[in-house]
Amino acid sequence: MSRIALVTLVVPDYDEAIAFYTGALGFELVEDEPRPGGSRWVVVRPAGAAGSGLLLARAKNDAELSRVGDQTGGRVGFFLHTEDFAGDHARMRAAGVTFLEEPRHEAYGSVVVFQDPYGNRWDLLQPAATAPTDHDQERTA
Known part of the structure; x- marks a missing residue:
């Protein structure tokens, strides 16, 4: 079997x-x-990832423009894995990324929901296999 190479994300510009x-x-x-x-x-x-990417497609008509930011009906539609949850969260916050909640530490890993400028919801996720423990979080706080 092959792999998914690209996922289209409709954008206004x-x-x-x-x-x-x-x-x-x-x-x-x-x-x-x-x-x-x-x-x-x-x-x-x-950066540095091989494989899947996002095809940024400019909306061509009113129907496509109406879907910008709502391609998944308001659900989290994109999952960005990290090996440095705290560092990436801090860098993204400093860059002005809008986070919709405070970071959570779940059984499956550390996660926080953010949105792109168009309203698409994303998870920033450090899977449990590499997620810091509560003890690690206390040391870095």
């Missing part, structure tokens, strides 16, 4: 989306190629 994903989230811009009709093929993914 390419450059604004690139700035958020590469700046605030620290993703890398993998591709940005012009296409016919003024559209572009824009792919971003977490």
Whole structure:
């Protein structure tokens, strides 16, 4: 079997989306190629990650524009794994990312919900296999 290579995320503006994903989230811009009709093929993914990425697709009409930020019906639709939950949370907060809750430490790992500028909900998640323990959290606080 193959793998999922890209997931499309509809955005209102390419450059604004690139700035958020590469700046605030620290993703890398993998591709940005012009296409016919003024559209572009824009792919971003977490820095240093191989494999899956996001295809940032500019909304072309009112129907697509109405879905920006609500592609998953208000549910968390994207999951960003980290090996440094506290560090990434602090860096993202300093970059102006909107968090919708305080970090939680669950059986499956450390998690916090944030949203991109369009309203799409994301989990920043450090899975339990690499998640700091409560004792570790006390040492870093």
